[in-house]
Amino acid sequence: MREESRPRKRKHIPVDIEEVEVRSKYFKKNERTVELVKESKINKDLQNYGGVNIDWIKALKPIEYFEWIESRTCDDPRTWGRPITKEEMINDSGAKIPESFLPIYNRVRLMRSKVKTPVDAMGCSMIPVLVSNKCGIPSEKVDPKNFRLQFLIGTMLSAQTRDERMAQAALNITEYCLNTLKIAEGITLDGLLKIDEPVLANLIRCVSFYTRKANFIKRTAQLLVDNFDSDIPYDIEGILSLPGVGPKMGYLTLQKGWGLIAGICVDVHVHRLCKMWNWVDPIKCKTAEHTRKELQVWLPHSLWYEINTVLVGFGQLICMARGKRCDLCLANDVCNARNEKLIESSKFHQLEDKEDIEKVYSHWLDTVTNGITTERHKKK
Numbered sequence: 358m359r360e361e362s363r364p365r366k367r368k369h370i371p372v373d374i375e376e377v378e379v380r381s382k383y384f385k386k387n388e389r390t391v392e393l394v395k396e397s398k399i400n401k402d403l404q405n406y407g408g409v410n411i412d413w414i415k416a417l418k419p420i421e422y423f424e425w426i427e428s429r430t431c432d433d434p435r436t437w438g439r440p441i442t443k444e445e446m447i448n449d450s451g452a453k454i455p456e457s458f459l460p461i462y463n464r465v466r467l468m469r470s471k472v473k474t475p476v477d478a479m480g481c482s483m484i485p486v487l488v489s490n491k492c493g494i495p496s497e498k499v500d501p502k503n504f505r506l507q508f509l510i511g512t513m514l515s516a517q518t519r520d521e522r523m524a525q526a527a528l529n530i531t532e533y534c535l536n537t538l539k540i541a542e543g544i545t546l547d548g549l550l551k552i553d554e555p556v557l558a559n560l561i562r563c564v565s566f567y568t569r570k571a572n573f574i575k576r577t578a579q580l581l582v583d584n585f586d587s588d589i590p591y592d593i594e595g596i597l598s599l600p601g602v603g604p605k606m607g608y609l610t611l612q613k614g615w616g617l618i619a620g621i622c623v624d625v626h627v628h629r630l631c632k633m634w635n636w637v638d639p640i641k642c643k644t645a646e647h648t649r650k651e652l653q654v655w656l657p658h659s660l661w662y663e664i665n666t667v668l669v670g671f672g673q674l675i676c677m678a679r680g681k682r683c684d685l686c687l688a689n690d691v692c693n694a695r696n697e698k699l700i701e702s703s704k705f706h707q708l709e710d711k712e713d714i715e716k717v718y719s720h721w722l723d724t725v726t727n728g729i730t731t732e733r734h735k736k737k
Protein backbone atom coordinates (compact mmCIF):
# COMPACT_ATOMS: atom_id res chain seq x y z
CA MET A 358 0.00 0.00 0.00
CA ARG A 359 1.16 3.51 -0.76
CA GLU A 360 2.22 5.67 2.14
CA GLU A 361 0.02 8.63 2.76
CA SER A 362 1.79 11.66 1.35
CA ARG A 363 2.87 14.35 3.80
CA PRO A 364 2.34 18.02 3.16
CA ARG A 365 5.47 19.63 1.78
CA LYS A 366 7.10 22.56 3.45
CA ARG A 367 7.26 25.52 1.10
CA LYS A 368 9.42 28.52 1.67
CA HIS A 369 7.74 31.89 1.37
CA ILE A 370 8.46 33.61 -1.92
CA PRO A 371 7.99 37.38 -1.83
CA VAL A 372 5.94 38.78 -4.67
CA ASP A 373 7.30 42.03 -5.96
CA ILE A 374 4.53 43.36 -8.18
CA GLU A 375 1.23 42.61 -6.53
CA GLU A 376 0.16 40.80 -3.42
CA VAL A 377 -1.11 37.38 -4.32
CA GLU A 378 -1.76 34.15 -2.58
CA VAL A 379 0.60 31.52 -3.92
CA ARG A 380 -1.34 28.29 -4.22
CA SER A 381 0.04 24.82 -4.44
CA LYS A 382 -1.33 22.34 -6.89
CA TYR A 383 -0.73 19.61 -4.31
CA PHE A 384 -3.31 20.94 -1.88
CA LYS A 385 -6.98 20.93 -2.65
CA LYS A 386 -8.78 24.02 -1.54
CA ASN A 387 -12.16 23.76 0.10
CA GLU A 388 -12.91 27.44 -0.16
CA ARG A 389 -13.24 27.43 -3.93
CA THR A 390 -16.31 29.49 -4.69
CA VAL A 391 -16.32 29.46 -8.45
CA GLU A 392 -18.36 26.48 -9.55
CA LEU A 393 -19.28 25.04 -12.87
CA VAL A 394 -22.40 27.01 -13.65
CA LYS A 395 -24.56 27.39 -16.65
CA GLU A 396 -23.46 30.09 -18.98
CA SER A 397 -24.59 33.44 -17.67
CA LYS A 398 -27.17 35.65 -19.28
CA ILE A 399 -24.47 37.88 -20.69
CA ASN A 400 -23.01 34.93 -22.58
CA LYS A 401 -26.40 34.16 -24.06
CA ASP A 402 -26.80 37.76 -25.14
CA LEU A 403 -23.38 37.71 -26.73
CA GLN A 404 -24.25 34.62 -28.67
CA ASN A 405 -27.12 36.60 -30.05
CA TYR A 406 -24.62 38.14 -32.48
CA GLY A 407 -23.01 40.25 -29.72
CA GLY A 408 -24.37 43.49 -31.09
CA VAL A 409 -22.66 42.78 -34.40
CA ASN A 410 -24.70 43.73 -37.44
CA ILE A 411 -24.22 40.83 -39.81
CA ASP A 412 -25.82 42.58 -42.80
CA TRP A 413 -23.47 45.54 -42.30
CA ILE A 414 -20.46 43.19 -42.25
CA LYS A 415 -21.66 41.39 -45.35
CA ALA A 416 -21.79 44.73 -47.19
CA LEU A 417 -18.22 45.75 -46.31
CA LYS A 418 -15.60 46.05 -49.07
CA PRO A 419 -12.55 43.76 -48.63
CA ILE A 420 -10.23 46.39 -47.07
CA GLU A 421 -12.98 47.68 -44.74
CA TYR A 422 -13.82 44.13 -43.77
CA PHE A 423 -10.23 43.20 -42.93
CA GLU A 424 -9.87 46.38 -40.87
CA TRP A 425 -13.05 45.52 -38.98
CA ILE A 426 -11.86 42.00 -38.19
CA GLU A 427 -8.45 43.32 -37.15
CA SER A 428 -10.08 45.86 -34.82
CA ARG A 429 -12.06 43.09 -33.13
CA THR A 430 -9.35 40.43 -33.01
CA CYS A 431 -5.99 42.12 -32.81
CA ASP A 432 -3.08 39.67 -32.65
CA ASP A 433 -0.23 42.16 -32.38
CA PRO A 434 1.96 40.95 -29.46
CA ARG A 435 3.21 44.48 -28.84
CA THR A 436 -0.19 45.38 -27.40
CA TRP A 437 0.35 42.85 -24.61
CA GLY A 438 3.28 44.70 -23.03
CA ARG A 439 1.00 47.00 -21.02
CA PRO A 440 -0.22 45.39 -17.80
CA ILE A 441 -3.97 45.09 -17.29
CA THR A 442 -5.11 46.99 -14.20
CA LYS A 443 -7.49 45.74 -11.52
CA GLU A 444 -9.94 48.43 -12.58
CA GLU A 445 -10.13 46.89 -16.05
CA MET A 446 -11.04 43.49 -14.66
CA ILE A 447 -14.78 43.95 -14.82
CA ASN A 448 -17.13 41.11 -15.61
CA ASP A 449 -20.86 41.36 -16.01
CA SER A 450 -21.72 38.24 -14.05
CA GLY A 451 -20.33 39.55 -10.75
CA ALA A 452 -18.41 36.28 -10.31
CA LYS A 453 -15.22 36.38 -8.27
CA ILE A 454 -12.04 36.61 -10.31
CA PRO A 455 -9.26 34.30 -9.05
CA GLU A 456 -6.69 36.34 -7.12
CA SER A 457 -3.79 34.79 -8.96
CA PHE A 458 -5.19 35.68 -12.37
CA LEU A 459 -3.88 39.21 -12.82
CA PRO A 460 -0.34 38.69 -11.45
CA ILE A 461 0.20 35.59 -13.58
CA TYR A 462 -1.63 36.78 -16.69
CA ASN A 463 0.17 40.13 -16.80
CA ARG A 464 3.52 38.38 -16.64
CA VAL A 465 2.51 35.90 -19.33
CA ARG A 466 1.32 38.78 -21.53
CA LEU A 467 4.63 40.54 -21.01
CA MET A 468 6.54 37.41 -22.08
CA ARG A 469 4.29 37.04 -25.12
CA SER A 470 4.91 40.67 -26.08
CA LYS A 471 8.62 39.92 -26.37
CA VAL A 472 8.81 36.71 -28.34
CA LYS A 473 7.33 35.27 -31.47
CA THR A 474 5.83 31.80 -31.06
CA PRO A 475 4.60 29.25 -33.62
CA VAL A 476 0.97 30.33 -33.25
CA ASP A 477 1.93 33.90 -34.25
CA ALA A 478 3.56 32.74 -37.46
CA MET A 479 1.34 29.94 -38.65
CA GLY A 480 -1.74 29.59 -36.47
CA CYS A 481 -5.13 28.88 -37.99
CA SER A 482 -6.02 32.55 -38.11
CA MET A 483 -3.02 33.28 -40.34
CA ILE A 484 -3.76 30.66 -42.96
CA PRO A 485 -5.95 32.52 -45.49
CA VAL A 486 -3.53 35.45 -45.53
CA LEU A 487 -0.40 33.27 -45.70
CA VAL A 488 -1.75 31.11 -48.48
CA SER A 489 -3.07 34.06 -50.50
CA ASN A 490 0.28 35.83 -50.20
CA LYS A 491 2.15 32.74 -51.28
CA CYS A 492 -0.07 32.37 -54.33
CA GLY A 493 0.19 36.06 -55.21
CA ILE A 494 -3.48 36.86 -54.48
CA PRO A 495 -3.70 40.45 -53.11
CA SER A 496 -5.96 40.73 -50.05
CA GLU A 497 -8.04 43.51 -51.66
CA LYS A 498 -8.99 40.97 -54.33
CA VAL A 499 -10.27 38.42 -51.82
CA ASP A 500 -14.03 38.56 -51.35
CA PRO A 501 -14.70 38.56 -47.56
CA LYS A 502 -17.14 35.70 -48.10
CA ASN A 503 -14.32 33.62 -49.57
CA PHE A 504 -11.96 34.70 -46.80
CA ARG A 505 -14.47 33.44 -44.23
CA LEU A 506 -14.78 30.15 -46.09
CA GLN A 507 -11.00 29.78 -46.34
CA PHE A 508 -10.72 30.40 -42.62
CA LEU A 509 -13.36 27.77 -41.89
CA ILE A 510 -11.58 25.23 -44.13
CA GLY A 511 -8.29 26.01 -42.33
CA THR A 512 -9.88 25.27 -38.96
CA MET A 513 -11.34 22.00 -40.27
CA LEU A 514 -7.94 20.94 -41.56
CA SER A 515 -6.24 21.88 -38.30
CA ALA A 516 -7.84 19.28 -36.01
CA GLN A 517 -5.07 17.16 -34.47
CA THR A 518 -2.63 18.41 -37.05
CA ARG A 519 0.53 20.50 -36.85
CA ASP A 520 0.18 24.05 -38.15
CA GLU A 521 2.70 23.65 -40.96
CA ARG A 522 0.89 20.56 -42.33
CA MET A 523 -2.43 22.35 -42.17
CA ALA A 524 -0.89 25.30 -44.04
CA GLN A 525 0.49 22.95 -46.71
CA ALA A 526 -2.91 21.31 -47.20
CA ALA A 527 -4.63 24.71 -47.55
CA LEU A 528 -1.96 25.71 -50.06
CA ASN A 529 -2.50 22.50 -52.07
CA ILE A 530 -6.26 23.15 -52.35
CA THR A 531 -5.66 26.78 -53.27
CA GLU A 532 -3.18 25.88 -56.03
CA TYR A 533 -5.59 23.29 -57.40
CA CYS A 534 -8.37 25.90 -57.53
CA LEU A 535 -6.03 28.39 -59.21
CA ASN A 536 -4.31 26.12 -61.71
CA THR A 537 -6.80 23.37 -62.49
CA LEU A 538 -10.17 25.01 -61.86
CA LYS A 539 -8.92 28.47 -62.99
CA ILE A 540 -10.53 30.23 -60.01
CA ALA A 541 -8.51 33.42 -59.46
CA GLU A 542 -9.43 33.77 -55.76
CA GLY A 543 -8.23 30.31 -54.77
CA ILE A 544 -10.58 28.41 -52.45
CA THR A 545 -14.23 29.29 -53.10
CA LEU A 546 -17.46 27.44 -52.44
CA ASP A 547 -17.86 26.79 -56.14
CA GLY A 548 -14.36 25.34 -56.28
CA LEU A 549 -14.94 23.03 -53.32
CA LEU A 550 -18.15 21.73 -54.87
CA LYS A 551 -16.30 20.97 -58.10
CA ILE A 552 -13.38 19.05 -56.55
CA ASP A 553 -14.07 15.32 -56.37
CA GLU A 554 -13.78 13.94 -52.86
CA PRO A 555 -10.91 11.52 -53.65
CA VAL A 556 -8.98 14.38 -55.33
CA LEU A 557 -9.58 16.58 -52.31
CA ALA A 558 -8.42 13.78 -50.00
CA ASN A 559 -5.24 13.47 -52.04
CA LEU A 560 -4.61 17.23 -51.85
CA ILE A 561 -4.85 17.19 -48.07
CA ARG A 562 -3.17 13.88 -47.40
CA CYS A 563 -0.47 15.65 -45.34
CA VAL A 564 -2.99 16.23 -42.51
CA SER A 565 -4.30 13.61 -40.11
CA PHE A 566 -7.61 11.87 -40.92
CA TYR A 567 -7.47 13.33 -44.43
CA THR A 568 -10.15 11.07 -45.94
CA ARG A 569 -12.56 11.96 -43.17
CA LYS A 570 -11.72 15.64 -43.39
CA ALA A 571 -12.22 15.60 -47.17
CA ASN A 572 -15.67 14.15 -46.58
CA PHE A 573 -16.45 16.79 -43.93
CA ILE A 574 -15.34 19.60 -46.25
CA LYS A 575 -17.45 18.33 -49.15
CA ARG A 576 -20.53 17.95 -46.93
CA THR A 577 -19.91 21.36 -45.37
CA ALA A 578 -19.71 23.03 -48.80
CA GLN A 579 -23.12 21.62 -49.70
CA LEU A 580 -24.62 22.58 -46.31
CA LEU A 581 -23.39 26.16 -46.71
CA VAL A 582 -25.20 26.39 -50.05
CA ASP A 583 -28.37 24.71 -48.78
CA ASN A 584 -28.73 26.30 -45.33
CA PHE A 585 -26.53 29.36 -45.00
CA ASP A 586 -26.92 31.44 -48.15
CA SER A 587 -23.50 30.24 -49.39
CA ASP A 588 -21.67 31.93 -46.51
CA ILE A 589 -20.43 30.64 -43.17
CA PRO A 590 -22.94 30.62 -40.29
CA TYR A 591 -22.90 33.58 -37.90
CA ASP A 592 -24.04 31.84 -34.74
CA ILE A 593 -22.53 29.00 -32.77
CA GLU A 594 -25.48 26.68 -33.38
CA GLY A 595 -25.04 27.06 -37.13
CA ILE A 596 -21.27 26.57 -36.96
CA LEU A 597 -21.61 23.46 -34.80
CA SER A 598 -24.11 21.98 -37.24
CA LEU A 599 -21.26 21.59 -39.74
CA PRO A 600 -19.53 18.20 -39.71
CA GLY A 601 -16.08 18.18 -38.12
CA VAL A 602 -16.42 21.57 -36.39
CA GLY A 603 -16.39 21.62 -32.58
CA PRO A 604 -16.75 24.51 -30.10
CA LYS A 605 -13.03 25.34 -30.03
CA MET A 606 -12.82 26.07 -33.72
CA GLY A 607 -16.45 27.20 -33.89
CA TYR A 608 -15.88 30.16 -31.58
CA LEU A 609 -12.60 31.01 -33.32
CA THR A 610 -14.37 30.99 -36.68
CA LEU A 611 -17.04 33.38 -35.39
CA GLN A 612 -14.30 35.65 -34.04
CA LYS A 613 -12.16 35.71 -37.15
CA GLY A 614 -14.97 35.46 -39.68
CA TRP A 615 -17.49 37.91 -38.25
CA GLY A 616 -15.64 39.72 -35.45
CA LEU A 617 -18.15 38.11 -33.11
CA ILE A 618 -16.72 37.25 -29.68
CA ALA A 619 -19.40 34.82 -28.56
CA GLY A 620 -17.18 32.40 -26.65
CA ILE A 621 -13.59 31.60 -25.70
CA CYS A 622 -11.58 29.33 -27.95
CA VAL A 623 -10.19 26.80 -25.47
CA ASP A 624 -7.56 24.51 -26.93
CA VAL A 625 -5.29 22.04 -25.13
CA HIS A 626 -2.90 24.75 -23.94
CA VAL A 627 -5.63 27.02 -22.56
CA HIS A 628 -7.32 24.03 -20.91
CA ARG A 629 -4.08 22.75 -19.35
CA LEU A 630 -2.79 26.13 -18.12
CA CYS A 631 -6.10 27.33 -16.67
CA LYS A 632 -6.33 24.13 -14.65
CA MET A 633 -2.69 24.30 -13.61
CA TRP A 634 -3.11 27.83 -12.23
CA ASN A 635 -6.45 26.92 -10.58
CA TRP A 636 -8.26 29.52 -12.65
CA VAL A 637 -10.83 26.81 -13.21
CA ASP A 638 -11.53 23.82 -11.03
CA PRO A 639 -8.94 21.22 -12.09
CA ILE A 640 -11.11 18.37 -10.79
CA LYS A 641 -14.40 19.38 -12.38
CA CYS A 642 -12.99 20.67 -15.64
CA LYS A 643 -12.29 17.40 -17.38
CA THR A 644 -12.71 18.73 -20.91
CA ALA A 645 -11.93 21.93 -22.77
CA GLU A 646 -15.66 22.61 -22.89
CA HIS A 647 -15.90 22.51 -19.09
CA THR A 648 -12.98 24.92 -18.90
CA ARG A 649 -14.54 27.26 -21.46
CA LYS A 650 -17.81 27.43 -19.56
CA GLU A 651 -16.14 28.03 -16.20
CA LEU A 652 -13.75 30.60 -17.63
CA GLN A 653 -16.56 32.51 -19.30
CA VAL A 654 -18.31 32.95 -15.97
CA TRP A 655 -15.65 35.27 -14.57
CA LEU A 656 -13.21 36.31 -17.32
CA PRO A 657 -13.97 39.86 -18.54
CA HIS A 658 -15.34 39.77 -22.06
CA SER A 659 -12.55 42.07 -23.27
CA LEU A 660 -10.10 39.16 -22.77
CA TRP A 661 -12.15 36.40 -24.37
CA TYR A 662 -10.40 36.68 -27.70
CA GLU A 663 -6.81 37.35 -26.70
CA ILE A 664 -6.52 34.77 -23.92
CA ASN A 665 -6.31 32.03 -26.54
CA THR A 666 -3.42 33.50 -28.50
CA VAL A 667 -1.61 34.63 -25.33
CA LEU A 668 -1.77 31.23 -23.63
CA VAL A 669 -1.28 29.08 -26.73
CA GLY A 670 2.03 30.80 -27.58
CA PHE A 671 3.10 30.63 -23.94
CA GLY A 672 2.25 26.93 -23.80
CA GLN A 673 4.17 26.29 -27.01
CA LEU A 674 7.35 28.02 -25.97
CA ILE A 675 7.81 28.34 -22.20
CA CYS A 676 5.25 26.40 -20.21
CA MET A 677 5.05 23.29 -22.33
CA ALA A 678 3.19 20.19 -21.24
CA ARG A 679 6.56 18.45 -20.99
CA GLY A 680 9.75 20.36 -20.23
CA LYS A 681 8.43 23.54 -18.65
CA ARG A 682 11.00 26.35 -18.55
CA CYS A 683 10.33 27.65 -15.05
CA ASP A 684 13.94 28.86 -15.07
CA LEU A 685 13.09 31.36 -17.82
CA CYS A 686 9.53 32.12 -16.84
CA LEU A 687 8.80 35.64 -15.62
CA ALA A 688 5.79 34.28 -13.74
CA ASN A 689 7.90 31.97 -11.60
CA ASP A 690 7.53 34.20 -8.55
CA VAL A 691 3.73 33.96 -8.54
CA CYS A 692 3.06 30.59 -10.16
CA ASN A 693 1.69 27.83 -7.92
CA ALA A 694 3.11 25.11 -10.18
CA ARG A 695 6.68 26.34 -10.50
CA ASN A 696 9.60 23.95 -10.26
CA GLU A 697 11.84 25.40 -7.55
CA LYS A 698 14.87 23.30 -8.47
CA LEU A 699 14.78 24.55 -12.03
CA ILE A 700 14.47 28.14 -10.89
CA GLU A 701 17.35 27.92 -8.44
CA SER A 702 19.67 26.35 -10.98
CA SER A 703 19.07 29.01 -13.62
CA LYS A 704 21.37 31.87 -14.57
CA PHE A 705 18.31 34.07 -14.54
CA HIS A 706 17.79 33.37 -10.85
CA GLN A 707 21.44 34.20 -10.14
CA LEU A 708 21.37 37.71 -11.55
CA GLU A 709 22.80 39.97 -8.91
CA ASP A 710 20.88 43.11 -9.67
CA LYS A 711 17.29 41.85 -9.74
CA GLU A 712 16.01 45.38 -9.21
CA ASP A 713 17.25 46.33 -12.61
CA ILE A 714 14.22 45.28 -14.60
CA GLU A 715 15.72 46.16 -17.98
CA LYS A 716 18.73 43.99 -17.23
CA VAL A 717 16.53 41.12 -16.16
CA TYR A 718 14.42 41.35 -19.30
CA SER A 719 17.44 41.72 -21.52
CA HIS A 720 19.00 38.62 -19.99
CA TRP A 721 15.71 36.80 -20.31
CA LEU A 722 15.28 37.83 -23.93
CA ASP A 723 18.80 36.69 -24.83
CA THR A 724 18.13 33.32 -23.29
CA VAL A 725 14.56 32.58 -24.22
CA THR A 726 14.77 33.81 -27.77
CA ASN A 727 17.79 31.76 -28.71
CA GLY A 728 16.74 30.49 -32.11
CA ILE A 729 13.42 32.35 -32.10
CA THR A 730 12.74 35.41 -34.25
CA THR A 731 12.35 38.52 -32.12
CA GLU A 732 13.66 41.21 -34.45
CA ARG A 733 10.47 43.23 -34.38
CA HIS A 734 10.44 43.34 -30.59
CA LYS A 735 14.05 44.25 -29.98
CA LYS A 736 14.54 47.60 -28.31
CA LYS A 737 15.86 50.34 -30.55
Ligand code: SF4
Nearest residue numbers: 676683686689692695
Ligand atom coordinates in the same frame (compact mmCIF):
# COMPACT_ATOMS: atom_id res chain seq x y z
S1 SF4 B 1 6.90 27.75 -16.74
FE1 SF4 B 1 6.90 27.08 -14.59
S2 SF4 B 1 6.73 28.98 -13.41
FE2 SF4 B 1 6.13 29.46 -15.51
S3 SF4 B 1 3.92 29.24 -15.57
FE3 SF4 B 1 4.79 27.29 -16.22
S4 SF4 B 1 4.93 26.04 -14.32
FE4 SF4 B 1 4.66 28.19 -13.72
